[in-house]
Amino acid sequence: MVKMMREILPRAFSAKPCRFTCYATASQSTLAQPCHENEPILPKMPPFDYTPPPYTGPSADEILAKRQQFLSPAVCHFFKNPLNLVDGKMQYLFDEKGRRYLDAFGGIATVSCGHCHPEVVDAIVNQTKRLQHSTILYLNPVIADFAEALASKFPGDLKVVFFTNSGTEANELALMMARLYTGCHDVVSVRNGYHGNASGTMGATAQSSYKFNVVQTGVHHAQNPDQYRGVFGSDGLKYAKDVDDIITYGTSGRVAAFIAEAIQGVGGILELAPGYLPAVYSTIRKAGGLCIADEVQSGFARTGSHFWGFEAHGVVPDIVTMAKGIGNGIPLGAVITTPDIAKVLTHRTYFNTYGGNPVCTAAGLAVLNIIEKEKLQQNAFTVGSYLKQRLTSLKDKYEIIGDVRGRGLMLGVELVMDRELKTPAKAEILHIMEQMKDMGILIGKGGFFGNVFRITPPLCFTKEDADFLVDAMDFALSKM
Ligand SMILES: Cc1ncc(COP(=O)(O)O)c(C=O)c1O
Numbered sequence: 001m002v003k004m005m006r007e008i009l010p011r012a013f014s015a016k017p018c019r020f021t022c023y024a025t026a027s028q029s030t031l032a033q034p035c036h037e038n039e040p041i042l043p044k045m046p047p048f049d050y051t052p053p054p055y056t057g058p059s060a061d062e063i064l065a066k067r068q069q070f071l072s073p074a075v076c077h078f079f080k081n082p083l084n085l086v087d088g089k090m091q092y093l094f095d096e097k098g099r100r101y102l103d104a105f106g107g108i109a110t111v112s113c114g115h116c117h118p119e120v121v122d123a124i125v126n127q128t129k130r131l132q133h134s135t136i137l138y139l140n141p142v143i144a145d146f147a148e149a150l151a152s153k154f155p156g157d158l159k160v161v162f163f164t165n166s167g168t169e170a171n172e173l174a175l176m177m178a179r180l181y182t183g184c185h186d187v188v189s190v191r192n193g194y195h196g197n198a199s200g201t202m203g204a205t206a207q208s209s210y211k212f213n214v215v216q217t218g219v220h221h222a223q224n225p226d227q228y229r230g231v232f233g234s235d236g237l238k239y240a241k242d243v244d245d246i247i248t249y250g251t252s253g254r255v256a257a258f259i260a261e262a263i264q265g266v267g268g269i270l271e272l273a274p275g276y277l278p279a280v281y282s283t284i285r286k287a288g289g290l291c292i293a294d295e296v297q298s299g300f301a302r303t304g305s306h307f308w309g310f311e312a313h314g315v316v317p318d319i320v321t322m323a324k325g326i327g328n329g330i331p332l333g334a335v336i337t338t339p340d341i342a343k344v345l346t347h348r349t350y351f352n353t354y355g356g357n358p359v360c361t362a363a364g365l366a367v368l369n370i371i372e373k374e375k376l377q378q379n380a381f382t383v384g385s386y387l388k389q390r391l392t393s394l395k396d397k398y399e400i401i402g403d404v405r406g407r408g409l410m411l412g413v414e415l416v417m418d419r420e421l422k423t424p425a426k427a428e429i430l431h432i433m434e435q436m437k438d439m440g441i442l443i444g445k446g447g448f449f450g451n452v453f454r455i456t457p458p459l460c461f462t463k464e465d466a467d468f469l470v471d472a473m474d475f476a477l478s479k480m
Helices: 002-011 026-030 060-070 118-130 141-151 167-182 199-204 236-250 276-286 309-313 339-347 358-373 376-397 426-439 463-478
Strands: 085-089 092-095 100-103 160-164 187-190 219-222 257-261 290-294 319-322 333-337 401-407 410-415 444-446 452-455
Touching: 100 463, 118 358, 141 160, 141 333, 141 358, 160 167, 160 339, 167 187, 167 199, 167 257, 167 290, 167 319, 167 333, 167 339, 187 199, 187 236, 219 236, 236 276, 257 276, 276 290, 276 309, 358 376, 376 401, 376 410, 376 463, 410 426, 426 444, 426 452, 426 463
Parallel strands: 187 219, 187 257, 257 290, 290 319
Antiparallel strands: 085 092, 092 100, 160 333, 319 333, 401 410, 410 452, 444 452
């Protein structure tokens, strides 16, 4: 069957997309006439009242050639013909020809308020004009105001913030603090998780495709409480027992920390099985360890039901790490912890040149205000629930959709060739992604096998956008 689909795929959608408008070309619009009653018609993007300024820079081909010559070969791109995106406005992106795309990936779950949200732009521009950089060795009001505002979003004793430039840096710092605080080295992380790519975080990351063959010590990878592919289904307590066993058999009995995402993002939008986190937190604390919540993707209202992903599990971590959505795309990360744990960094000098700089923290403060003012958490909940329900109905229509999961505007759609064996539909997902791009939708992809659509748009995504996305996916699937 796989072979047959691969043979059919290249012919499935041969019309060239229009380069200037968001709608179909004449040749595509002939497809808009359904042959059969239940066949979907080519969907149209919701209207949007914004025209970007004309672009006069180099073409996509010229940029690609320069990238290939001057950038690391590790710098990769989506799509056979990569897009040159030159403008953004809220949930939309524009290419060099002014063609509009619905952004359903949000710069990898990073654009929280919307591309170039005017209040974030104002905050950045105004602060840049006044003072761009001085280091934390001098006082400046913005870092303190943002730390205070951020701390107000956390429960319990989580009140002390340290700013970084990225999620990797935040997790490196969190792991080091846990090791210093406990005097232990062993860390437990969850298989299929992603926590960054520096020396400590690459150790905690548990997917071979993101691990280089360099020294990574002291991390034990526990069974993934994956409700779709995991051996214990949705029984969180059975998976939690593995952490207990790791501590008993693989360590001195004492550990530094446990680190996990509430919803694995890079791993394919996998929600931890219910009951897992409370049980593991209790096991880790009995072994003297600290519990670290990696909220780099699931934080800042993305999950809709809560502001932080861990809250859905009824736990309070000892350390929380953040990045991505915190700055709507500006390089900013943070670690929050208790005053007691934070003190460990005073044993030596810990310093980060750019961490907490006025421009990034001004952006962060604006983001927090916008999430509140524009009720983006509520929107993520309402639109995300609607989108999930529509995607779930697609699953009833197409065998290739093995699972629809996630919360709020952090959703995953896993494609499989066979629902029984769950064989990853790797080539098929690439094909559908290309088709959706041609229809004007940029969707993400991930999961260990690269067969999961990741839907993590800016939180201003509307129900009309959700309808457009699902109709386009329906259309692409119907042509396979
Ligand atoms: C959950 C999680 N933690 C940490 C990171 C690392 O963040 P960064 O790429 O900003 O270093 C990522 C990046 O995708 C992530 O998804």
